[in-house]
Amino acid sequence: MARIVPAEVPYEPSIAAELTRIMPPGVPPLVLFRTMAKSPRVFARMFAGGLLDKGPLSLRQREIVIDRTTARLGCEYEWGVHVAFFAERAGLSAGQVASTVAGAADAGCWTPDEQALMSLVDDLVDRRAIANATWVGLTAHFDDAQILEAIALVGYYHTISFLCVGLELPLESYGARFPMAHD
Incomplete structure (x- = not known):
């Protein structure tokens, strides 16, 4: 409850x-x-403050950032809702969805620009900073507006994750579950 x-x-x-x-x-x-x-x-x-409207990142890029952020913060609720509503529309395969939870940022299932986004999330969640190598990867693939959008998404979904986890929200019946929950 x-x-x-x-x-x-x-x-x-x-x-x-x-x-x-x-x-x-x-x-x-x-x-x-x-x-x-x-x-x-x-x-x-x-x-x-929501960022689900059309912004400078593609739907796929946006969802990679959101899924990785919520997964890294242990927020199965929000991760599961986003996977249920957007993963297919964003063209994310089952392997990519699972990788947002447990894969390395540089996993082979991601393109170089997607790896840069995954690294951004990992840096911000783990260190609350962006490593120089991550910044170089971001600037190789994204303009300033896209980078700012990605950072804002991580921050916004950090807040959403805190709300969901802190309030102990019950999972939505149709929401996806973290892959390891079924092992």
Whole structure:
């Protein structure tokens, strides 16, 4: 059971409108969103800072950063939701999805630009800094706007991971599970 009981219908009108806008038709609002709805201010700020719109990174690049960040932070909830909703659309194979959890940043299943993104996540999560070698790899493949977007994604999903893990949110029934959970 989550540490904070998620909001239930009827939602505050502004929250109901946002939930309708962001959730696919027929899919109930995520436990995370309903929990954040208990604080309309945090809910509004969370969505104001969201980075799921079209940005300078491709959908695939964005999802690699998000999946690696949430996996490295042990957030099966958010990782599983993103894998369920976006992995196929982003063209991520089952092996690549698994690699976001347990693979090396330079695993052969990734292109050089994707390896640079994986290294960025690992550096920021592990050291809260970016190594010079990682920076060189990033600048070889990405412009300033793309690099800033990738760093912001790591930070945003660090926060989301802290919320999910700290609140002990129950996993969504349709969410993917970390590969090692089935071993």
